[in-house]
Amino acid sequence: MSQQRHGSTPGNAGAVPAFPDLPEATIARLPEYLRALHHLAETGADTISSEGLAAAAGVNSAKLRKDLSHLGSYGTRGVGYDVALLVDQIEYILGLDQxxxxxxxxxxxxxxxxxxxxxxxxxxxxxxxxxxxxxxxxxxxxxxxxxxxxxxxxxxxxxxxxxxxxxxxxxxxxxxxxxxxxxxxxxxxxxxxxxxxxxxxxxxxxxxxxAIELQILSFHEHRKASLTALPGGRENAGGQEAVGS
Incomplete structure (x- = not known):
């Protein structure tokens, strides 16, 4: 199914509503898609597959396709998404054209x-x-x-x-x-x-x-250090016996 521009006439197949009611998680990911699309446009790309855009945005392709379907964007089989059109659609939804x-x-x-x-x-x-x-x-x-x-x-x-x-x-x-x-x-x-x-x-x-973001990263560092200290962790990799075992 081909992409439709925002503002398409209601009732047309794949038409975008005047303003779609998007899930909060989708709204949070749209700027990531837009950032990736701008980079693709700057490198001269005209189209991009869902897998390619998902990788550039750091999400899985199924989640990306579902998010973009809320905008009425389904891409074209064998071609992918039109980069310029998708930029226009996302910027419109985010209100960045104003x-x-x-x-x-x-x-x-x-x-x-x-x-x-x-x-x-x-x-x-x-x-x-x-x-x-x-x-x-x-x-x-x-x-x-x-x-x-x-x-x-x-x-x-x-x-x-x-x-x-x-x-x-x-x-x-x-x-x-x-x-x-x-x-x-x-x-x-x-x-x-x-x-x-x-x-x-x-x-x-x-x-x-x-500071909160750093504290969250500190948690992950602490968790990784704790895991490597456990028997069978990386410190004990290579068949080395845990100390005291």
Whole structure:
């Protein structure tokens, strides 16, 4: 069955609904597919098999085919998926064709690095404003933007139609920043502060905690070390008898 473009007329075979109701797990994987597809497009690939795309995205091919079927994309037998068409479909579903305006609050070490990252623009986002409450930071130029005082948020939010706020402040300031973003009409927040935010219904928060990710990796390191120390583990491989046996 061939792929269909988003916006196809309802009732057509394989047509994509105006906006499909996707499982959360599928939504979480779509950016991985998009990243892989962008890389394929940059290398000149016009089509890609489900197995090839799954390998590039780090998932199994059956899961990928099921995810893409929610978009009405089934590929073409013997050919695979049209790379450019699939990019269009996924970007549409993720809303990346709208070039959403993003503000960043907190320009310390992490915030400064995020503000200088050029990859946002190529993935459908515009960093339009930087904020900080530290007078020493206000007025600083980062990647062509001037750091504003956080008090200016309401005016800038209205002028720029801010869609997403990124919090890169210390934990003790994050809730106040979130409150300010919500009051200014921002309904999507990406939180890098190591804390849980309280927000009203209708506001979506995604949390990125680097320390937690390191702790999870530490668990896996601990588990691997424990397994190798067990009788029959790698330390005892090659027929060596366990100490004390």
């Amino acid at each position: 070039r959403r305006a993003v503000c960043l609050v907190g320009v310390g070490n992490l915030g400064h690095a995020l503000a200088g990252y050029a990859g946002f623009a190529s993935r459908g986002f515009r960093i339009v404003a930087l904020f900080d409450a530290d007078p020493a930071r206000v007025g600083e130029q980062i990647n062509g933007l001037t750091v504003r005082h956080f008090d200016e948020l309401p005016r800038v939010a209205a002028a720029e139609a801010l869609a997403i706020g990124v919090i890169a402040t210390p934990a003790n300031a994050a809730q106040a920043v979130a409150d300010g973003l919500v009051a200014a009409g921002v309904t999507s927040i990406l939180n890098f502060a190591p804390c849980v935010l309280s927000v009203p219904p209708g506001v979506d928060v995604r949390k990125v905690d680097l």
